[in-house]
Amino acid sequence: MFKGGRNVFRDILRDYENKIAQNVEARRVLEGLRASRRRQLAALLVDSICELQRVATVRGLSAR
DSSP: OHHHHHHHHHHHHHHHHHHHHHSHHHHHHHTTOOHHHHHHHHHHHHHHHHHHHHHHHHTTOOOO
16 A cells, blocks of 8 residues: 555655646746656645645635
């Protein structure tokens, strides 16, 4: 099961890497980053989004 979780997380990171890469402003910044740094950026974004969703849930707000 843990390996399956890793694969899911990898897929999520890949999706967010692609979303970031499609952003016009972000593209300029990404040009100077190695693949490992782009992956870290995507992980930070996923972590931030999950935390915002958690806080919204705790406070009784809906993430619409």
